[in-house]
Amino acid sequence: MISPGKNDEVRMTNDEGSSNDQMTKQFLKRAHHHSDFVIPSGFGIRDSALPSRLIATDADLSELLKRIEAADxxxxxxxxxSLHSYREKLCLLQISVPTVAGIVDAGSDLGPASHSRDHPPSRSYGGTSQSRLQYDVIVDPLADLDLEPLRQALxxxxxxxxxxxxxLRMLRRGLNFVAHKIFDTLIAARLLGIREFSLAALVKRYFGLELPKGSQKANWAKRPLPARMAEYAINDARYLLPLAEKLEAELDSYQRRDWLRQSCQRAIEQAAMARVRKNDESWxxxxxxxxxxxxxxxxxxLWQWREREAERADRPPFHILQNEKLLHAAISFASGDVADYKHFSPRRRQAFREAARIGLATPESEWPILRRRFGTRPTTETVRCTEELRRRRDKSADKLGLEPSxxxxxGTLEAVAADGTRAISLLVPWQRELLGIS
Known part of the structure; x- marks a missing residue:
């Protein structure tokens, strides 16, 4: 995959300057022999050969809404x-919208990009006589945009x-968006028995293309966004629609479309549930x-000190001190030694040692209680039932080409064996059917 130079950045503005013009020419030159090169033109670069854009203004968002409303x-x-701030936030929202373009000959699964200065960027795909044009964009949630209309449209x-x-959890947190219907390509792939089900593996399998990996741990709140990160982001979204069509056709051939519907509905329900951890156990x-x-x-x-420091610096706690070192420090202080770390500033070092002093001064009556997890020994009947469920599962998995797990x-088999009433909450209908649970 072609990567821009480290100084190549795309500014989130509509201004067109000579630096942008020069950068555009450089990228187009690099992309000449790479038909899959993508760089968002809306990040300040305007050129009819660039297939994607950033939505950072209400006017651009209005155009996107029209396209979403016309799509199913x-x-x-x-x-x-999440790897760069204390409270993770939604930084980019990559969206692909299909639009029917008429009856033409779609010669390949993913054809070349097609758009002009007067028409939004799109990409053809299909493989049937009906070609589809795909509108690929990136919405910037950190820009001054009213995203409520987008939430309603979706x-x-x-x-x-x-x-x-x-x-789904981040969309709920960032947009207050709760999906009513989804198509999860990962679940679909697993329902087909595909063992390598990462997005990159599926794009490689169905389209013969390699997705870039270099920006997986990048800081997505960075502005202006480097071109290589924009390329990585848009490529993660632009293959979802054609991939869903491929997987959907295979699911239909195996009569497993309803299985996908059941599993996706359960995914929606689970994502809507708040994950709460007891405060007294978080440390x-x-x-x-x-x-x-x-x-x-x-x-x-020390854990409480780290939380305060992380919130103050707006960094993930592990940026302050990793769990392993935090644990080592606690053991050292309790043993009479002094733990220290070179990357601490004088202020942070002082607060760190003060936290240890407070911990050491804690009265015995307030010491944390040692909680050992001893599992309840299963009954003979539970063991027998678990083994029977495992046998049925493995037989079905072998017959259908699915992974048993x-x-x-x-763990689910054991829970259901111990309490049959939990089957409905832990398993969707197709899973219960394969296990012989009525």
Missing amino acids: RVGIDIEAD ESREIVLHGSDYD RVPGSGSLKGPTAAVLRA FIAPR
């Missing part, structure tokens, strides 16, 4: 800054996503289960 299905991918559309859980980082008395008290105090993981 919309492809969506999102980018957030509510009545089928949303195509890949691995919907995180995206228990991995590896802390065996800590006792003052050591646990110090760890709790996708039909039902071991």
Whole structure:
């Protein structure tokens, strides 16, 4: 994949200057021998050969809304800054909208981009006599936009996503958007027994194209957005619609479309549920289960210090101090040693040591209680039932070419065996049917 130079940035403005003109020529020159090169033209670069654009003004958003209202299905991918801020936020919203373009000969699955200065960017795909033009854009949620009309427009559309859980949760948090119908390409692929089901693997499988990977951990709140990141973002969304069509056709041939509907509906329900963790347990980082008395008290105090520092700096807690080092520091302080880290500023070092002092001074009556997780020994009947469910699952998986754990993981089998009433909440109808649960 062609990557722009480290100084090549696309500014979020409609101003056209000589630097942008020069940069456009450079990108077009690099892209000449790479038919899949993408760079969002709406990020300040305007050229009829560039196939994508940024929505950062109400006028551009208005055009997008018209296209969404004319479509039944919309492809969506999102980018957030969970690796770079204390409270993650929605940073980019990549949207692909299909528009029927008439009866023509679609010679390939993903044809070349097609648009002009007077018509929004689009891309043809299909493989049948009816070609579709796809409108690919990036919406900037960090811009001064009223996104309520977008939320309303999307509510009545089928949303195509890949691995919907995180995206649906972020869309709910960032747009107050709750989907009514989705097509999750990851679930669809697994229902077909496909073992390599990442988006990159599926695009490679169905279209023979390699998606770039370089911006996976990038800071998506960065403005202006580097061109390589814009390219990465739009490519994650632009293949969703044609991929859904491919998977949909295969699901129909296996008569599993209704299975997808059931699983996608469950995904919507689960994403709408708030994930709540007890505040008094949040400090228990991995590896802390065996800590006792003052050591646990110090760890709790250091964890609380780290949360305050992270919020103050608007950085993820691990940017302040990783869990492993936090655990090591608690053990060191409780043993009479002093933990220190070179990257701490004098102020942060002082606050760090003060937190440890407070933890050490915690009265014994306020020490955290050691919580060991001892599982209840299953009854003979539960063990027998679990094994019977496992046998049915594995038999169905072998017959249908599905992964056994996708039909039902071991933990779910054990939970249902112990309490049959949980089958409805843990399994969708097609899963219960394959397990012989009425």
